[in-house]
Structures are given as structure tokens and as C-alpha cells.
Amino acid sequence: MARERMEQLTKPPRSLGFLEEVALRLAAIQGRVKPELGRGAVVVAAADHGVVAEGVSAFPQEVTRQMVLNFLRGGAAINQFARVADCEVYVLDAGVIGDLPDHPRLLKAKVREGSANLAQGPAMTLEEAEKALQAGRRAARRALEEGATLLAAGDMGIGNTTAAAALAAALLGLPPEQVVGRGTGVGEEGLLRKREAVRRALARLRPGMGPLEVAAEVGGLELLAIAGVYLEGAAWGVPLVLDGFPVSTGFLLASRLDPGVLGYAFAGHLSREPGHRAVLEALGLRPLLDLDLALGEGTGAVLAMPLLRAVARILHMATFAEAGVSGSQ
Ligand SMILES: Cc1cc2ncn([C@H]3O[C@H](COP(=O)(O)O)[C@@H](O)[C@H]3O)c2cc1C
Numbered sequence: 001m002a003r004e005r006m007e008q009l010t011k012p013p014r015s016l017g018f019l020e021e022v023a024l025r026l027a028a029i030q031g032r033v034k035p036e037l038g039r040g041a042v043v044v045a046a047a048d049h050g051v052v053a054e055g056v057s058a059f060p061q062e063v064t065r066q067m068v069l070n071f072l073r074g075g076a077a078i079n080q081f082a083r084v085a086d087c088e089v090y091v092l093d094a095g096v097i098g099d100l101p102d103h104p105r106l107l108k109a110k111v112r113e114g115s116a117n118l119a120q121g122p123a124m125t126l127e128e129a130e131k132a133l134q135a136g137r138r139a140a141r142r143a144l145e146e147g148a149t150l151l152a153a154g155d156m157g158i159g160n161t162t163a164a165a166a167l168a169a170a171l172l173g174l175p176p177e178q179v180v181g182r183g184t185g186v187g188e189e190g191l192l193r194k195r196e197a198v199r200r201a202l203a204r205l206r207p208g209m210g211p212l213e214v215a216a217e218v219g220g221l222e223l224l225a226i227a228g229v230y231l232e233g234a235a236w237g238v239p240l241v242l243d244g245f246p247v248s249t250g251f252l253l254a255s256r257l258d259p260g261v262l263g264y265a266f267a268g269h270l271s272r273e274p275g276h277r278a279v280l281e282a283l284g285l286r287p288l289l290d291l292d293l294a295l296g297e298g299t300g301a302v303l304a305m306p307l308l309r310a311v312a313r314i315l316h317m318a319t320f321a322e323a324g325v326s327g328s329q
């Protein structure tokens, strides 16, 4: 019915391009011809990474915890964008090193103080991976119970573009060169160290390992939590908005655990991180925005929320008959 209405709206056929497809998907997800999107929520999942010992980030490890404090005070990019996007920011501690204060929007679910170094051995146990996944599910449930109608995940974890590269390479069967990028801005040598760390992690994988086992091996407590956020969001039937490379890789993991999540997903943007394109292509998702962002935190996803709200309004336009406008000859 939404498709039929789309053909009768007061505009030349297909003049809203890709947005028409997005509008129809929103209608399908909500099961109504005229979709409605209200408030959004972003769950910024944070954790530390033992792989920083390999010299894979341009920034020191303590920035993870410091940025979590910044999120709670409202000083980060995600806070500023969320304000204009009518989006609530929740922060999930899935494995940050160090103590964090109590805060109404901080969900404390520290599985362990950072993952182990994925270049040297398993990043975490299967049990820890399961716990991080469940922490993400709980965080999403909280956001949805509090009224979110659009759900995104964000990431914070110094070293996580290395973990995401390892996970994306493992799940997609790609070589490190195709998924490793500069992250926070490492130089040529840092890039080589990242590739080597990923190569060593991939060398430990064995045929027949399931997606959760692979994720435990190559790591990222917040990547597991992000997968959990999206699994829960899909179970609630809300549109899911993806962010950049780490977040989309977490979603890729979710899609391997339950392919049903794919029907709810929208790619908020295309990141500058090279592996992001490979992940979105594998997911069959076209990004809404392409702005050369390479930040994470959920910023690209939250920027796409107002656009998605506008897209939902397309099906509220008048038809030619309703408006008394002449159709094509
Ligand atoms: C101040 C600051 C704020 C950030 N917000 C997100 N990230 C992003 O950068 C990190 C990943 O890059 P890499 O793998 O190179 O460490 C993650 O924490 C990610 O969320 C940040 C990074 C920094 C430095």
C-alpha cells in the first residue's frame, strides 16, 4: 500500500531518489503506510583494548575513560549533535579501565577492565563475549523503554579500529590491507603495526568457529555490546541506524548471529575508514550521508536521524487526487 501511495504523491516519479526506497522500508518496519518517527536514542558503548600495547592508536589509552566523562558532562561531538537531533545519549561501560562515577545516563556493565591484546592471544573468553552482548541488549532495552523510536549505537575505545578491522576481516574473509585504516590518525608505521596485529589475530582462527567465538578471539568488548544493542532493537521492531566502521562491524556481527536484524537497518553514513565501505557493501546497505567523517561515538548515525524523520514524512505528502494536481501526460 505504501508503494502504491508513493506512485501517487505530488512529485514526478522517483524524484526523491534513494529516499523513496528508505521511506518504503520505514513503512514496512512500522507496518503502516504513513510512518512516524519520534525521539531517537544512541547507546555509546565504551571499552578499552589490550592491543594498544602494539602502538596502533595515535592517542593514549586513558582517553577512553576521559571521553566517557566528557560524554557524561555533555562536551563531546555526540552530545552536541544529539541535542539538535532530538536524541538521548546513553553511555554503556562494557569494559573501560578505571572507575566511573554514578550518572543517570551511564549504564555500568564492566565485563573486565579492557580486552586482552588480540595480537598475542584471545581478546576475551566466550563467557565474557556473551556478557558484553547481554550488556548491550540491556542498554537498548532501557533506551526503548524510555521511548526511543529510532535506535543507534556509538563506540568509544582507543584501539578499536584495530579490533574492528580484525573482526570485519574475520567475518568477511578479507585481508588486513582492505580493512585497516588510520583510525585516530596513525602514521605509515602505525598502519603497518595495525595490519600486523590483525594478521596475527586472524592466524589463530580455525574453520568451524561460530561468530561469537570469532568475536571473542579478535575482540572488542564494546563491539560485542554494539551487536547486543542492535539485536535488542530489532527484537523491538524499531529502525536501527548504523554509524561508522566499529559500529557497523558490531552490527555485522549481530547480523551473523541473527540475519533478521538486516531488515531494520539503515546506514547513517560512510566513514573515511576504508573498511567501512567493505562492511556496508557486504550488508547491502547504502549510506545516507557521505561527509568524510572518521570520529565514531555514533555521530554519523545521529546526524542521519533528522534526515530519516524527513524521509518518513514523504508518505504524508498529498496525492495528485488529494491535492487536485494534474498527473503526467
Ligand atoms: C579525543 C577522541 C575522541 C573520540 N571519539 C571517538 N573516537 C574514536 O577513536 C577511537 C578509535 O581510533 P583508534 O583505533 O585509532 O584508537 C575510538 O575510541 C573511536 O570511538 C575518539 C578518539 C579520540 C582521540
Ligand SMILES: O=C(O)c1cccnc1
Binding pocket: 161, 183, 184, 243, 244, 245, 246, 247, 271, 272, 273, 276, 293, 294, 295, 296, 297
Ligand atoms: O568510522 C568510524 O566510526 C571511526 C573512524 C575512526 C575512529 N573511530 C571511529
